[in-house]
Amino acid sequence: MPTDASGDVPVDARADVPAEATAGVTADAQADAPAEVPADDAPVTAEELLAEVRSCRQISQGKYRTDANSAKATVPVCATTDAVFWKADMDIDCDGRRTKVCNKKTDPYFQPQTAFTSSRGKPLDSAALPFVVVPAPSRTWDYRKSGLTGGSVVAVIYEGKVRYAVIGDTGPAGIIGEGSYALAEELSIDPHPTTGGAASGVTYIAFKDSRISPIESRATAESRGEELARAFVGR
Incomplete structure (x- = not known):
């Protein structure tokens, strides 16, 4: 029988193994392998969303500061056909319903109301509801003219994580980049209203x-957000 170059192993050794034996091994291996999740059924990833917002068609008349003490205004509001986006920091909004973590003691700037209210007309609970704060309407940008309002769905991306929230409050007209205590928690950002944020x-x-x-x-924000994100990335 022919051997390999070393002269030790018969070249045709595998030919002597019964086909049934190898077939069984192959079938078992396939049965044990985890089934692949079709791409269309998998959650939309941060990478997919970020790929759609790499370039900016600026719609704001100027730019925003990320904090009141920021030296320059550096953040534009940009738009696509179906969405408006901005890339900034995240300050923590603890306004609205008083809770153990959101009150005058934990947040010296605490306000007991939010620009938008619950279905019962009550202030939103920033400790329980992931929401985004948009700048109050101004000459720089008016969110209402971009098809946005309280309850509009927002995809928020940070360090590879995607979370879906709603617009729930408005902030200073010249500052952008703020989310609720609950949204920060969802993104593994320190949610403390005075020392936290990103x-x-x-x-x-x-x-x-x-x-x-x-x-x-x-639940509605998450399901609707995933649906909108799929359309946004072209799935």
Whole structure:
């Protein structure tokens, strides 16, 4: 029988193994292998969303500061056909319903109301509801003219994570980049209203004409957000 170059192993050794034996091994291996999740059924990834917002068609008349003491205004509001987006930091909004973590003691700037209210007319609970804060309307940008309002769905991306929130409050007209205590927690950002937040690297993608009701339904925001994100990335 022919051997390999070393003269030790018969070249045709595998030919002597019964076909049934190898077939069984192959079948078992296939049965044990985890089934691949079709791409269309997998959640939309941060990479997919970020690929759609690499370039900016600026719609704001100027730029925003990320904090009141920022030296320069550096953040533009950009738009695509279906969404508005900005890339900024995340300050923590603890306004609205008083809770153990959001009150005058934990946050000296605490306000007991939010610009948008729950289905029962009550202030939103920033400790329980992931929401985004948009700048109050100004000459720089008016979110209402971009098809956005309270309850509009927003995809928020940070360090590879994607979470879906709603627009729930408005902030100073010249500052952008703020989310609720609950949203920060979802993104593994320190949610403390005075010492927490993220200095940079947060992308906000607000989908036009996407208002959900009731605004406080996290499940609705998540399911609608995933649906909108799939359309946004072309799935």
